[in-house]
Amino acid sequence: MSTTSRKRRQGRPAADSLVLDTRSIVRSPGAMTQVQRAAVLPSDIGVELMRIPEGSQVDLDLDLTFVDEGVLVTGTVSGRAAVECARCLGEFTADVAVTLTEMYAVEGTAAADGAEQDEVRLLDGDLLDLEPALVDAFGLEFPMSPICTDYGHSDCVNPDTPAPDGVSGSTEGRIDPRWAGLAEKFGATATDEGAE
Incomplete structure (x- = not known):
């Protein structure tokens, strides 16, 4: 104090x-x-x-x-x-x-x-x-x-964010905005993992 x-x-x-x-x-x-x-x-x-x-x-x-x-x-x-x-x-x-x-x-x-x-x-x-x-x-x-x-919104104000369970309609080609910076840097998304 x-x-x-x-x-x-x-x-x-x-x-x-x-x-x-x-x-x-x-x-x-x-x-x-x-x-x-x-x-x-x-x-x-x-x-x-x-x-x-x-x-x-x-x-x-x-x-x-x-x-x-x-x-x-x-x-x-x-x-x-x-x-x-x-x-x-x-x-x-x-x-x-x-x-x-x-x-x-x-x-x-x-x-x-x-x-x-x-x-x-x-x-x-x-x-x-x-x-x-x-x-x-x-x-x-x-x-x-x-x-x-927590502040009166029924959903997140950013519509590109997946629902809390990780599924929000079609996710094909969408990148979670929290990881967008990594995708830009490394040029890959989670769906590209394992692809040759």
């Missing part, structure tokens, strides 16, 4: 930033403010075959609650992910969302001192950086091998 850098940020964050200013919360336990707005990702978030690209917009629907030693962030973050099917290599987009429950400790408190062991993040002065929490949350949420049918 990564914690917020201790290098101080200068100035107020941009209105569409993932960095939130907590000065609006009255510094008394139980004080709360809501954050409902769009933010733009400064970098890709996700895994190899499924990610929300840099520059994409995500929607924040969060509650920031001041507790004894910091700020508790709860709520959801949603966006649109670019997906590459692990079976057909076809590309499509899908709506995605994660639920966050993250504690950000104020420096100098007991919670901040044990941040690494207790998986607590750190506030950067009055600023709270959501990006590391989203990297972790979406990274755990996204499958390593997404397939089209």
Whole structure:
């Protein structure tokens, strides 16, 4: 788990930033403010075959609650992910969302001192950086091998890919797109094996 850098940020964050200013919360336990707005990702978030690209917009629907030693962030973050099917290599987009429950400790408190062991993040002065929490949350949420049918498609989006059992109508002369590069390089298909 990564914690917020201790290098101080200068100035107020941009209105569409993932960095939130907590000065609006009255510094008394139980004080709360809501954050409902769009933010733009400064970098890709996700895994190899499924990610929300840099520059994409995500929607924040969060509650920031001041507790004894910091700020508790709860709520959801949603966006649109670019997906590459692990079976057909076809590309499509899908709506995605994660639920966050993250504690950000104020420096100098007991919670901040044990941040690494207790998986607590750190506030950067009055600023709270959501990006590391989203990297972790979406990274755990996204499958390593997404397939089209998991995201509302009845079949793979690439029509040239055989059905999962290896048979999809007439296969004569068709090359599975996953192996097309090898066929081009070696000039042979699976049906040519053994032919003299």
